[in-house]
Amino acid sequence: MLSVSFMPSGEATALPPALLPSDPTLEHYRAxxxxxxxxxxxxxxALLAAAVTAVSLLLNALAGYAFAKLRFRGRDRLFRALLAALVVPGQVGMLPLFLMLKEMGLVNSYLGVLVPGLASIFGIFLVRQYALSIPDTVLDAARVDGAGELRIWWSVVLPLCRPILVTLAIFTFMGAWNDFLWPLIVLSDEDLQTLPVALANLLGEHAQDVELMxxxxxxxxxxxxxxxxxFQRHYLEGITAGSVR
Incomplete structure (x- = not known):
């Protein structure tokens, strides 16, 4: 893929096929x-993926900590209900979600793309499972020192959860960056289109231009x-945390 992108037009489809460009060029990137x-x-x-990642990390970290360490009525039942919702394909909720956003006037806007990704059940589950490994004695010591729950979450829990948060950030960014179907449904203005949607539109016009694609x-x-x-070091720590804790 990388090699073909630097080939002059037509070289990728020539016979016999070339592995490396005979005359490397940046003309396709300029185009x-x-x-x-x-x-x-x-x-x-980039804007949408960064915004979704930042807000999603904040909300997922808060909810994951609450489900792991705070005691409130119906906590376990609510968490089990969230896990049960994981079996429902995301495409099932797209139509009602689109209709809701239309009523709110968020269709064909950045907010319309952002709202569905602001929190995820998978993210809450991931943070919750990691936060369960934090000793309660550490949190109790902070409470004895007079720290409130938000202070404990910010100063104690977040630093300890850094590996899993980095892992979740990479997953979230990848999902938002590569998302094609939802931006295609919500955004009709060409100036608001994301990269996957724009590339799909190019495919219809430049299907024969392999190097450009x-x-x-x-x-x-x-x-x-x-x-x-x-962030690969933190990512690997987050992935392997469950097997060593």
């Missing part, structure tokens, strides 16, 4: 950002690869 105006779609995806695919994959490379 994406100038002639095809993909820079706006790239910025839209591969350049677009590289742009789609690159942020996720960079994110994983930066």
């Amino acid at each position: 994406l950002f100038t002639r095809l105006r993909l820079a706006r779609a790239f910025a839209n995806s 591969m350049a677009g695919s590289v742009l789609t994959v690159l942020p996720v690869v960079v994110l994983f490379a930066l």
Whole structure:
């Protein structure tokens, strides 16, 4: 994919096929950002993915801590009900969710894309399971020192949950960055389209331009690869935490 994106037009479909570009060029990347105006779609995806990740981490961390360490009426029943909802495919709720957002005037807006991803049952479950491993004595010591629940969550729980939060952040960012169906349904304005939707539109117009499409695919994959490379240590800690605790 990376090699093809640097090939001159037509070289990828030539016979015999070449593994490396004979004359590397950036013309396809320039075309994406100038002639095809993909820079706006790239910025839209980056903005939405970052916003969804930030807000989702906040809400999932709060809810996960509450389900793990706070005692309130109906806690376990509510958590089991949330887990039961995991078996329902997300596509089932898209129509009623779209109708609700339409009534609220959020269709064809960034908020319309953001709202469904602001919290996830999987994220709550992930944080809750990790927070269960935090000793109650640590939290009780903070309470004895006069710390409130929010202070305990911020100063004690979040630092201890950093590996799983980084893991959840990567999962959330990847899901929001690669999301195609929901932005396609909600956004009709071309200036608001995300990168996957914009690339799908290009596919219909430039299906024969393999090199151009591969350049677009590289742009789609690159942020996720960079994110994983930066936080892979914490990601691996979060993934393996359940097996060593």
